[in-house]
Amino acid sequence: MSGLTLPAAIEAVVIGASSGGVEALRRLLPALPAGLAASVFVVLHLPRGRGSLLAEIFGRVCALPVREVLDKDPVLPGTVYVAPPNYHLLLDSGPQLALSMDEPVEYSRPSITVLFESAAALYGPRLLAVILTGAGADGAEGLAAVQRAGGCCVVQLPADASVPQMPASALQRTSADFVLTLEDIMSLFRQLPRSSA
DSSP states (O other), X not given: OTTOOOOTTOOEEEEEEOTTHHHHHHHHGGGSOTTBSSEEEEEEOOOTTSOXXXXXXXXXXXXXXXXXXXXXXXXXXXXXXXXXXXXEEEEETXXXXXXXXXXXXXXXXSOHHHHHHHHHXXXXXXXXXXXXXXXXXXXXXXXXXXXXXXXXXXXXXXXXXXXXXXXXXHHHHSOOSEEEOHHHHHHHHTTSOBOOO
């Protein structure tokens, strides 16, 4: 992956995944460096009507604190936020987190596109957006919004994904800055700026 470099001023990372996403994120999130300056937001499609153990599962392998989002939580740097089941996750001015029970988007709530669009509006070119393995087309419109706002767009190489449909749909809808294997996305994450504090 030599020669691939991130913009220097990334303040937020948004990640969307569906089928195969738990295993992909269990590999990917440990690559986030301790002391990361950016905040990280994750939407993973989950069955409705059940509690989520994602914060606990990912917290065991991640160097950063991992939290399930509560409505109106302030956004802290160096923290991984996971959307709860059956709620859209949005970013609002402050910045702070917001949860919504609006209608599903692309049959999904939480929707990757809803998160990506709100993050693009808030962070613009300071945003890194990542689409991982999954079925369906959720996230494709959101990634296009990130690109229009000047953010950096990363898509998992469809051939590398457990379920290639979602990355392929994103690439049909918009061009990505990087189309990478999971291993190369991990290398990209290791380049993210750390806090000077």
